[in-house]
Every structure is written in C-alpha cells, then in structure tokens.
Amino acid sequence: MTSKLQKDLRRKVAKLLVVRASGHALDSQRKYPAWELSNEALQTLLKGGVGGVILHGGSVNELQQRCQRLRSWSSHPILLCADVEEGVGQRFEGGTWLPPPMALGKKYLKDAKEAILLAEEYGRCIGHQARLCGLNWVLAPVCDVNSNPLNPVINMRAWGTNPQIVSELASAFHKGLVSQGVLSCAKHFPGHGDTRVDSHLELPIIDNNLERLEEIEFVPFKALIDEGVNSVMTAHVLLNKIDSTYLATFSKEVLTGLLRKKIGFDRIVVTDALIMKAISNQYGCGEAAVLAFEAGADLILMPENPFQAIDAIVESLINGRVSIERLEESLERRRKEISKLDNKLVESINEDRSTEFIEFGDPNDINLLNKMLASSIYIKNSFDCEGVEQLINLVRVDDILPCPYLSLDSPTLAIPKHFGFQNILIHPLGISPWKGKDTNQLDLDQFGCGSFLLQLFIRGNPFRGQNDIDEQWISIVQQLQSHNRLSAIVIYGSCYFWEKLLKILNPSIPAAYSSGQMPAAQLIILESFLKFKNNQVKIKNNSIEFTN
C-alpha cells in the first residue's frame, strides 16, 4: 500500500473516533486531565480527521466557545456530543438541570398523559439548550428498563421499570429532542437495566436469554428505532446466553446478529466509553477498538489512547482482519446522519465569527423544571424546630471536591444554618463517622448532644455501589430512632431508598423526598419543611431570604 493510500485510510479511520475533551478552554482547567485530551492532542487528532468529540465540564458559555473552537480545528463536519441525559445543566454550569427520568416513570403511574407531555418537553429542553451551546448529538435517551432495583449504574437514569412505560416516555423524550435538530442516541443496547454491578468497576454478567430480552430489554430500543433514533450505544455487559466470550460492545453476535440483522437497525452504532479500566486492562486499547469495530460498531467512543486505536484499526484493515467494506459502511452511516443536521451545527466556522451570548431562562424551561419538581417532591409533615434544644444538620454526600449540588450557599446548608443548626457533612474524605469498623452505626459520641435533621444525598451513580449504602443508612436511621435522636429526614435521589425508608421510619417523624438533588429541589423542600417560630424561608429571585 502506498503511503498516500495509507494516509487516506488513516483519515477515514480517524473519523470513527469520538474523543474526550473538557468543556473548558485551557488545559490547566481540565478537571480530569488523565481522561481529557490536551488542546495540542485535540488539534493533532482533529487535523488528522477525528470525527467527534464528547465534552464534559465548564459552563454553557465556555462550552459554546469550545464547540466553536473544536470545529475550527477540523476541516470537515464533526460530531459534538455530551451525556446530558438530565439536562445540559447536569454537565455544564448554567444549563437547566432536571430531576432524573425515573421521576416521570413514577408520574406515569398516576397520570400517564401528563408524564408523556413532560417527557416530550424534557427532550425539547435538552435539545434546545444543547443546540444553543453548539452540541449536535445528545447521548440520550436511556432505553434501559430498570428491572433490577439494585442496579447501581442505571437506576434513576431509567424512565421506568416496565418496558412499555420506558418505551412511551423515551419515545416522547425523543420526539422533543429531535424537534430541535440535534441527533439522538438510544442506550445501552442490549439493555443495562438488569445488572447488579457497575460496569465502570467490574463486568456485569446477565443470564437472560433471547426470549426474555425480546420481552423486556429490546422493547424500548425497538420503539426508538421505529421513531428514527439516529444512533444506538452499546452496553459493556456480558450476555452469557448469547455470547459467553465477548461483552456486548465486542460481540458480533449482539451487534451484528441481534441489532443489525434481527432488529434491523441500520444507523450509527456507537460503543460506550472504551476508557473503562476493565476493558483496557483485558484487551489493550488498540485491540479493544478493533474488537468493537469488528463486532459491528461504527463509532468508537473515548478509546484510552486515540492514536493507538487508529493504528490498530488501520492495521486490521490492511491485514484483512476487517474488510474495507465495513469501514465504508460505517463512514456512510456517519455521513448520512450528519447530513440531517442543519448547517449551523456542522460548519467549521471562522474564529472571527461572533459568539452570540447565550440567554438561558426560556420560560418553557423554567416552567418544565417547576412542573418536574412539583411532581417529584414529596413532603410528609413539616418539621417544627421550635423547642428542640440542639439541632444537628447531618448531610451525607457521595463526594465533595467538588459536589455538583452543594455549596455553602445551597439551601441544604444555608437554611438550617440560619435556624441555628450545627452543619456537619459526611463524605468519603472526612473523619470516619462510624462506630469503629461497624459502618452501619454512627459513633454518636462524636456528635455531642442534639437531635438530627438527616439529609441524605443517595442515588445509584456510576462509579459507586448502591445497595451497601442503602442498607447502611437504613440501619443508621433505625439507630437514631431507637435513641430518639431523629427529628426529621430528607432524601435526595433514590426512590428505591425512599421506599425502603418508609417501611421502617417512625410515622411521626417528618420526612421529605426529592428525586432531583439540585439546589432548586433543596429550596422547595426546606422552604416548606422547616418551621421555626414565625421565621420562614422565602425565595426571591432564586436566592434565599429569611423573614420574620
């Protein structure tokens, strides 16, 4: 092969890659420098033909500049995507952050019609804001049916626990999303809902057979494919009964056999992020990319080392392991979807071109957030703090440094502080709050006297377990109840935990729940939940005011 031909081949292969970048402008601002490419590497890759970038972090305004910049580094249209399943504000400061899809799954049980309307608005809101920022591909909706309540990675991200409900809501979401002119992605095929381990930490193994998959897991994917979803993302799960050697992302049986042939999906198949250690440790970065491509994936998301991934795929084409036709097919699928985007979202703009200031605060978005909050917040009695001598506001979070939903000004901390509570945070880097090695009991001596307002931020999140946390906090609630030291409790996140809690909670104890963890939800809860003499919390211009 001549060097000219090889160079052309490299450029073509590069188009299959979607690499990871921070939404910030400068290398020094990257929050995950191990994962996020430097600007130098991004420029080299984009000049070399790389076809897409997944972005994470920064504000909506920075993202807008960033997208413009990335386009200017490429000589052809590129895909710019983000994991904004719960709103642009979930990943980019300043965007709207909505309660998780499961909130609408619950709503559906009471008012299916309203839930479907809200799901469509949900999609519209995300598509609209993504577009304003310059993204052209939204990696949503999640089409997994959360059939396993212990699922640590899908959980509240799912639209429900029933295939029909998930299909209806995800379809409605999709309708709203694509109405804004961005591309969509149904994930994670062939279903990630029935897993108990986190694929970010170890490989989930699923024993379901094809019949069961057809009955549950495939239903929403088929619905979305019927709706014209632009892409499907693969799952890093091993389907023992279908292909006991390769996880779905690397399985020809799953991607080509089931998805392409049996279901008949002929648009883009994209892998989930290949950067996960479980994968790169086992296969190596280059081989992982080739395996996915060989199995039937068109686009390779976040290979650990993009340069090695290109090398390895080029090699697999030269040595005949994969046919050139497969490459041309994937490129054609990519071309076809990109051709559906309007010019604004693909053109490589001159850097001199003006940046419009993004004006968020569309009344439709605000209205949607309020409706979503109203239907996902539950308050059981209010907590009258008067007469309680010493009050401890004990807040449990997954992480600080940073904590996306908590700052010193967040209602969770600011409002109790105003009422004289002592604020204490429990987080993984703090002094151990447990009774010796028993992590199911608080060491109460550490907290002195006083009764607790317990505010728990708990939800199934990727990279964390879930079930252990549930059990731990149920035990602790029981411990505090038995010592008569639980004054009130608020849960932000998991509906599964909330349901477990209600079974053991003393009915006289004031309790509240929000599926969303964002400050807007905290404010609504604490505003109506905490009472102290005539003091009441008022909201004005989105900031807290205290009145007498």
Next chain:
Amino acid sequence: MTSKLQKDLRRKVAKLLVVRASGHALDSQRKYPAWELSNEALQTLLKGGVGGVILHGGSVNELQQRCQRLRSWSSHPILLCADVEEGVGQRFEGGTWLPPPMALGKKYLKDAKEAILLAEEYGRCIGHQARLCGLNWVLAPVCDVNSNPLNPVINMRAWGTNPQIVSELASAFHKGLVSQGVLSCAKHFPGHGDTRVDSHLELPIIDNNLERLEEIEFVPFKALIDEGVNSVMTAHVLLNKIDSTYLATFSKEVLTGLLRKKIGFDRIVVTDALIMKAISNQYGCGEAAVLAFEAGADLILMPENPFQAIDAIVESLINGRVSIERLEESLERRRKEISKLDNKLVESINEDRSTEFIEFGDPNDINLLNKMLASSIYIKNSFDCEGVEQLINLVRVDDILPCPYLSLDSPTLAIPKHFGFQNILIHPLGISPWKGKDTNQLDLDQFGCGSFLLQLFIRGNPFRGQNDIDEQWISIVQQLQSHNRLSAIVIYGSCYFWEKLLKILNPSIPAAYSSGQMPAAQLIILESFLKFKNNQVKIKNNSIEFTN
C-alpha cells in the same frame, strides 16, 4: 430643581459607583448571590450611568465575554476591575496564580535585585492577563507594611514588613502592571499592616500617631504616588490619634487632610468595599456612601444597595451637605484616569463583535511562575515512606465547598493516595477532630493507628482569624511528636506559621513549606518530598504520572 436637572445629577452620581458582579454570564451561576447583582439590576444600573463594576469568579474566558457584555450595557466608558493581587488566576480560573507578594519580600532579603525584577514581572503578568480578559483597572498593589505578624487580613498579601522593601517591590510591581496599559490602585490608605483584627469581622483600631505613620505606613504610598499610581483605596480602620470618630474611609481628616492635602495625591480615591456588615450595620447603606464621598472619596466600591447609595448622595448634593464642586472634582478625576486607557479597554463594543479566544500560556508567565515557586518553596529532608506501616495524609483547609486550591486530582490528595496513604480532610463542616472541647489536641482515637503526613493550608485570609489557628496547630504538632506519630509535615501559606513551627519541630522530621497554595506548588513539593521504594512521582504535561 427640575426633573431634567435631577435626572442629570443622578447620572453623574451613578458614575461614582463601582458595583459588584459575578464573572459568570448567568444569574444562576453566581456563587454569592447576596453580594452579586443580578443581570437585570446590572443593566438598570449601567443604563442609569453607573461607572464601574468589580468582578469575581468564573473562568478567564467567561470573564472576557462578561466584560464585553457589561460594556455593551453602558453608553459611556466604564471601569472594570478585580482584586487580582496574586494573579488573574487567584480569582478567575485559567489565569496564572502566583505565590503571594510576601514571597518576594523574603526573597529580597537574600537577593534584592532579583526580587525587584520578579516583582516587575509579577505586575506585567497580571496587567497582561487582566487586559486580555477585558479588565482595565487592577486593584493592586497592596502598599501595607505588614508590621504586625498577627495581622489576619494583610499578612502574606504584603510585599514585606519593612517600609523600604515594600516601597521598592510595590513600585517595581506597579511599573510592570501599568506597562500593560491598565490602571493601578495602591491600597489600603493610610495603612492596614498594623492591625490584629479583621476589618471584615470587626473594626480594627490603630493607635499609631502621625509621626509613626510618616515613618512606616505612608512610605510605600508616597513612593507609589510618585510613580503615578492611578488610584488609592481607603482602609476600614480607625486611626484613634488622627480621627477618633470616623474610620479612615469616612474621615475627612484622613482622606482630605492627610491624603489630598498633606501628601498631595490628586488622582482617584476609592473606598474599600462598603458592603462589610460592620459598616452597613452602623451607618446604613446610603449614609455610608455619603460619608465616604463627603470625606473625600471619589469612587464608592460595592455599596450594599447601589440604588440607595445613589439616592443618598443625590440628596446630600441637593440639600447642600456636600458641594456640587466635590462631585465635579471626582468626575473629573475619573475622566482623567479613564482617558489614559486605550480604546480597546473602554469602548462599548457591539455585541456582534468577535471574541478572540484567549491563549494563555505566555512563556514569560510560565517562566515567572516557576521562578516564583523556586524561590518560595523550602524542603527540609525528604520523607521516605518505605517501612512506615500505616500512613495517614491529614489535610487541613480553611473551607471546602469550594476550595480553590484542592480537588480530588490535586497533588496534595492524589500523590499520597497513590502511595497508599489514607486521605482525611479537616475542614469546618466536618466531624470535629478535637479532643472534646480542647481544640488544641486532636482526638487521636478517631484516626486509628498510623503515622501522619500533616499538610496544613494556613494563611492569614480575610474573613478568618489567624493567630488562634497558628497556636492550635503548633499544639497539635507537639501532641503528634510526643506520641511519635508525626512522620512529615508540609505547610502551604503563612511564613509566620512556618517560622513558629521550625522552633518546635523535631529536627529529624521531614518538613516542607510553600508560600503559595496552588496545585503547581503542591506538585513541586510532593514530587521531591515523598519517596517510596523506587516509585517516584513524575510530572508530565502538568499532570501527575507515577513511574516504577
């Protein structure tokens, strides 16, 4: 007075105000919504003639957009300023953050010439980056002589403890700063170095007489005035011997008597932020603005309520309490300084105008940071972790949520974690680490077995005390030494604390010090400080790599 005249008067008075805004684009992104005006209020005020904005927070790219936006809201040239004494990166993510001025004060004692060169570079770097972002007024240099080592608010922000050194270094800084075409500000007149209380929390009272002031405090201000400094900021301190009624900001004796007449300064006098509770509680927001104006200030910084401040000053002019001539004088001084700015920094640009991408990473800036770090880091022995069974990395910070110098990826946490240390953070919202009520002793039972690497982030910071913290941690170091549980110690921040520590630290214990707290300093220290078998930490592309 006709309503037309009154309207004109209001517009003129509005020019005296410098109001506070976040550097972020959207109201929802404000970190301090109680202090930072909403976009609606900013637009109203700027349309009404308000003359300046002080900015805080956001990234350099956001700041650049923000400055452009604020200019577009005003029909006349406005001052855009920030407290970036230690680099644009101190307040705006992505800019360079340098070690504090005191580092050069120390350097001066060993190599005066080099310290002066670095101080000039320091000013150039800040001026250059401020200008890139769109700021036209840098609120620096600090001209206070830190004669009191217990000073909680100036401390490391001063260029030294001796009037001559402060004069030389601040003058060199000033030369570099104004070479970039931005305006400068000498602060805080008549000197804030000899105080023991934090003016953000209570009013500092200074007993020094005029003779002493002439000998120490005035020296750097006079030097800077000779250098042509564009403005002088007042101090919220009470000079008992000069004016026992009014703090300097409100004292005609100090501002008009000393600064204008005796010293002969005829450029802008700007108040320190009037938002401090001690002031607004005592005088009310409108009266505070009038008092400062009446005393001789030209510009009013961060009045608690800008609308009330304008009303009150207008009223004082109408009722004759302050003469119209004073207003015209102040406006003329403002006009004169603004006229020195080149067009790029004052014109009200059309919103369609392009935003250039800011490329930071000027080799001069990087070189300066490296030189500053080299001359402000001290390492006494290295810490060989091999053989130590259990290691606890105990990190003390002023605050989390957020902590500007700490994330999970910061060297302070990431490097010890890699070496198998248990990371524990001590911060005001955590579980109490103290032995009951004795905050001078750690409750060692809480930490289990293991020897400590103690990393203390301690420096005199506004809004916090200082001396108590010093005493507390000296006691704790003694406690750990007496239990043979102190393996190594690193101090980030206060040179005063470091000097106290050296007096009591067992000389065999490895120790390190950096005046700067930024990740770059953490990396340099831990890279050469921690040894473990053949494992060594390497820096590559500004991120941490571990090699065997």
